[in-house]
Amino acid sequence: MIxxxxxxxxxxxxxxxxxxxxxxxxxxxxxxVLRAHxxxxxTLSLDxxxxxxxxxxxxxxxLHSPLHLEFIQDSVVLSDTGKDWxxxxxxxxxxxxxxxxxxxxxxxxxxxxxVTPTQLVLSAVARVAERNAVRIITLPRSSFQAxxxxxxxxxxxxxxxxxxxxxxxxxxxLWNGAEGGMxxxxxxxxxxxxxxxxxxxxVKQFIALNAADAHPSRDPRAELTVRAAxxxxxxxxxxxxxxxxxxxxxxxxxxKPTWRxxxxxxxxxxxxxxKLLADGSDWSxxxxxxxxxxxxxxxxxxxLLSDFPGPILSINGEQNPASALVVTxxxxxxxxxxxxxxxxxxx
Amino acid sequence: xxxTKSLSLAAVSACLAALVAPTGLLATKHxxxxxxxxVELHVASVSLDPREWKPGSVTAAENMKVASLVFxxxxxxxxxxxxxxxxxxxxxxxxxxxxxxxxxxxxxxxSDGSFLTPKEVAAALQPLLPPALQISATxxxxxxxxxxxxxxxxxxxxxxxxxxxxxxxDGTLLGTGPFILVESSPPAPAxxxxxxxxxxxxxxxxxxxxxxxxxxVDFVEVILGDPPLRQILNLEVGRADIIDIPPDLVRxxxxxxxxxWSSPPYTLLALRFDEAQPAxxxxxxxxxxxxxxxxETMASVLLQRQALPATALLPQWLSGxxxxxxxxxxxxxxxxxxxxxxxxxxxxxxxxxxRVDATxxxxxxxxxxxxxxxxxxxxxxxxxxxxxxxxxxxxxxSPSPGLHLFAWHYDSLSPRADLQALAQHLHSDAGDExxxxxxxxxxLYADERRLLEERQILPLILLxxxxxxxxxxxxxxxxxxxxxxxxxxWLATAExxxxxxxxxxxRDTALGVHP
Numbered sequence: 001m002i003x004x005x006x007x008x009x010x011x012x013x014x015x016x017x018x019x020x021x022x023x024x025x026x027x028x029x030x031x032x033v034l035r036a037h038x039x040x041x042x043t044l045s046l047d048x049x050x051x052x053x054x055x056x057x058x059x060x061x062x063l064h065s066p067l068h069l070e071f072i073q074d075s076v077v078l079s080d081t082g083k084d085w086x087x088x089x090x091x092x093x094x095x096x097x098x099x100x101x102x103x104x105x106x107x108x109x110x111x112x113x114x115v116t117p118t119q120l121v122l123s124a125v126a127r128v129a130e131r132n133a134v135r136i137i138t139l140p141r142s143s144f145q146a147x148x149x150x151x152x153x154x155x156x157x158x159x160x161x162x163x164x165x166x167x168x169x170x171x172x173x174l175w176n177g178a179e180g181g182m183x184x185x186x187x188x189x190x191x192x193x194x195x196x197x198x199x200x201x202x203v204k205q206f207i208a209l210n211a212a213d214a215h216p217s218r219d220p221r222a223e224l225t226v227r228a229a230x231x232x233x234x235x236x237x238x239x240x241x242x243x244x245x246x247x248x249x250x251x252x253x254x255x256k257p258t259w260r261x262x263x264x265x266x267x268x269x270x271x272x273x274x275k276l277l278a279d280g281s282d283w284s285x286x287x288x289x290x291x292x293x294x295x296x297x298x299x300x301x302x303x304l305l306s307d308f309p310g311p312i313l314s315i316n317g318e319q320n321p322a323s324a325l326v327v328t329x330x331x332x333x334x335x336x337x338x339x340x341x342x343x344x345x346x347x
Numbered sequence: 348x349x350x351t352k353s354l355s356l357a358a359v360s361a362c363l364a365a366l367v368a369p370t371g372l373l374a375t376k377h378x379x380x381x382x383x384x385x386v387e388l389h390v391a392s393v394s395l396d397p398r399e400w401k402p403g404s405v406t407a408a409e410n411m412k413v414a415s416l417v418f419x420x421x422x423x424x425x426x427x428x429x430x431x432x433x434x435x436x437x438x439x440x441x442x443x444x445x446x447x448x449x450x451x452x453x454x455x456x457x458s459d460g461s462f463l464t465p466k467e468v469a470a471a472l473q474p475l476l477p478p479a480l481q482i483s484a485t486x487x488x489x490x491x492x493x494x495x496x497x498x499x500x501x502x503x504x505x506x507x508x509x510x511x512x513x514x515x516x517d518g519t520l521l522g523t524g525p526f527i528l529v530e531s532s533p534p535a536p537a538x539x540x541x542x543x544x545x546x547x548x549x550x551x552x553x554x555x556x557x558x559x560x561x562x563x564v565d566f567v568e569v570i571l572g573d574p575p576l577r578q579i580l581n582l583e584v585g586r587a588d589i590i591d592i593p594p595d596l597v598r599x600x601x602x603x604x605x606x607x608w609s610s611p612p613y614t615l616l617a618l619r620f621d622e623a624q625p626a627x628x629x630x631x632x633x634x635x636x637x638x639x640x641x642x643e644t645m646a647s648v649l650l651q652r653q654a655l656p657a658t659a660l661l662p663q664w665l666s667g668x669x670x671x672x673x674x675x676x677x678x679x680x681x682x683x684x685x686x687x688x689x690x691x692x693x694x695x696x697x698x699x700x701x702r703v704d705a706t707x708x709x710x711x712x713x714x715x716x717x718x719x720x721x722x723x724x725x726x727x728x729x730x731x732x733x734x735x736x737x738x739x740x741x742x743x744x745s746p747s748p749g750l751h752l753f754a755w756h757y758d759s760l761s762p763r764a765d766l767q768a769l770a771q772h773l774h775s776d777a778g779d780e781x782x783x784x785x786x787x788x789x790x791l792y793a794d795e796r797r798l799l800e801e802r803q804i805l806p807l808i809l810l811x812x813x814x815x816x817x818x819x820x821x822x823x824x825x826x827x828x829x830x831x832x833x834x835x836x837w838l839a840t841a842e843x844x845x846x847x848x849x850x851x852x853x854r855d856t857a858l859g860v861h862p
Binding site for chain 1: 378380424425426427428429432436452502557559560561562563663664665667670671762789792793821822823824827835
């Protein structure tokens with residue numbers, strides 16, 4: 001069993017590199033003999049954990065209701081989970097016939113939800129027979145986040161079309177834009193890779209760009225230009241062309257890159273273009289996408305602003321005049337996300 | 348000003364005018380390579396050899412901060428609770444979490460150009476791992492065998508001293524990290540004024556072949572041992588980019604409108620009883636002192652709200668359950684217990700001697716505050732000076748102390764490992780073996796409660812770390828264990844007019860695009 005979390009918790013890629021990994025096959029055999037590690041709490045949701053905790057609280061010997069309930073919650077967790085879990089806790093208490101009261105003189109049951117570097121910790125303490133009875137249940141933070149992330153794309157002016165833990169450098173619509181789908185330039189296991197995804201987000205093709213011999217760089221600049229037969233990846237010092245049909249024959253050459261200029265979109269009801277701008281200078285702060293009219297005579301007349309959950313890392317509108325793909329890193333989850341930005345007419 | 352699309356057209360136009368026109372909004376800006384990052388730390392020296400670090404010591408924490416420039420670990424933990432591959436690319440374990448396999452990332456080189464091998468990883472980790480963990484090299488990685496279930500092994504390996512290095516016979520260590528140490532000089536008399544000591548200095552250059560990518564800055568200069576006020580001045584005038592700030596100076600720095608970063612509380616200040624003075628072994632005296640301590644006031648008044656009262660051994664950010672331990676202060680109860688003790692115990696001519704095991708005004712003040720609290724419960728405590736000698740022994744001639752005021756840094760991301768290390772520190776022997784056997788949170792809580800009820804240690808306050816950061820420093824971030832990710836930092840200095848010119852700030856700005 002492979003338990004590196006970027007693979008185990010939220011598989012994104014088909015992980016083709018592992019196909020060539022006899023070591024893992026050996027490990028698999030070894031651990032099959034040793035009995036596979038159970039999935040354990042990795043698949044639990046917060047509601048599951050709340051249910052388990054209430055069951056354990058209800059089983060505390062000599063615990064008598066009514067109880068006065070007090071919640072303690074880290075501010076960090078509050079922003080992630082809200083207070084829904086508290087309501088779930090109350091309902092579970094009722095289900096176990098434990099009566100709650102506002103009477104402060106009643107025995108106190110304190111319940112806390114906290115986040116540590118690796119876990120969510122749900123704990124309860126009740127005073128029973130002059131002693132504290134404590135029950136604690138933990139849940140890996142990573143599994144909680146994976147379970148809690150919105151998986152249904154949102155669509156106001158933008159639509160979340162992809163998210164994953166691997167670093168995404170650029171995203172491009174496919175040449176056959178009408179059919180949907182996109183290509184991602186990503187770093188997977190420290191290798192430069194291109195993924196072709198269908199409209200539903202499924203990975204149709206994974207290409208490890210070994211020919212690029214790309215030395216790992218902290219410089220986030222890289223661009224993917226997708227064409228029907230072949231495509232181009234532009235890096236800070238080189239350019240690589242590859243074809244979807246025979247990706248192993250990628251050819252690279254040293255170039256001084258000319259990065260793409262501003263992305264300009266044209267909505268159906270306006271013949272003038274609108275420029276997409278962002279200040280991605282600091283990765284520790286959320287970005288704001290600004291959509292401003294293109295052309296000097298129109299600048300300053302109006303702007304649309306859209307808050308993103310993290311810094312905006314790339315904007316690519318090359319394939320479709322009406323939409324662009326924006327890559328950001330969600331500062332709450334750490335995932336890289338791709339949003340489709342469409343300029344629709346009307347409010 | 349915050350603008351949304353629901354604003355009226357006029358307001359939107361105003362927003363645009365304010366946000367766009369004056370600054371000439373640019374398309375996405377990108378980080379720049381180049382420049383020298385200047386870091387000032389208050390410690391006088393650092394050791395880059397993890398084998399020499401004493402668990403829990405504050406100096407070890409500073410060592411780790413600097414060592415993370417040149418060394419990597421097998422894995423890392425990100426701020427979202429996910430373990431990330433570092434020198435290990437894959438890992439797995441058996442059902443009992445006793446046998447762990449790590450596959451090494453291929454193609455990783457040490458700073459001398461030689462390849463990292465499984466044997467070197469095993470050799471580096473073996474002296475650092477607890478005796479219950481045995482490591483061996485395999486064909487493509489390493490295997491760690493534990494005597495008991497160790498589900499928190501990743502938490503441990505992603506933090507603390509578990510760096511990978513190659514030790515040369517002459518004692519130098521090579522790393523695979525983002526920087527390479529190129530200069531190191533001890534404190535020396537200043538040329539202009541030999542009566543003044545020039546602080547110790549270390550210089551690191553970017554590792555062009557770092558497996559995770561070349562750092563943005565070309566160099567990191569670390570100045571050690573400058574007094575805090577001089578560090579603050581250097582930050583203000585642009586001579587330093589990052590400094591560490593003592594908690595008692597944070598307010599001043601904030602009032603100066605400097606950028607201050609703060610961490611979760613990584614350091615515990617606590618009292619430890621020492622039975623070398625007989626009165627300290629009396630459990631009733633310990634209990635009375637515990638009830639007498641006013642931790643809230645220590646944190647809010649003495650530390651000006653730059654610290655937190657500590658009622659547990661592990662902080663809330665690490666254990667998640669610290670709130671379950673209530674506040675023990677109860678002066679009436681303290682007096683009651685004290686009154687039942689003989690007057691000669693910690694009183695009159697035989698006060699309980701308190702030794703402060705760390706230097707600095709803050710510790711001294713805290714020791715005095717402990718004495719004041721104790722006096723309110725009729726317990727006599729006498730702080731005694733402690734001057735460590737170069738040999739590490741105490742230079743004081745006073746009788747053995749019954750109390751120590753000490754600082755403890757949480758090294759590990761595993762709360763169990765931290766509690767075990769603390770227990771070992773208390774008992775100065777093999778420690779509590781039962782703590783090594785389970786990561787069950789309820790057992791951990793029970794163990795911590797037992798240690799607290801023994802009252803050999805009385806937690807006082809928890810200290811965050813503070814850093815002052817210059818405006819030119821971009822992309823500042825910190826690992827969950829408190830190490831600074833300086834390889835990801837870049838400097839937002841103006842492009843020089845020519846490659847030979849210096850910028851307006853006078854700093855080294857040979858900025859350019861990494862090839």
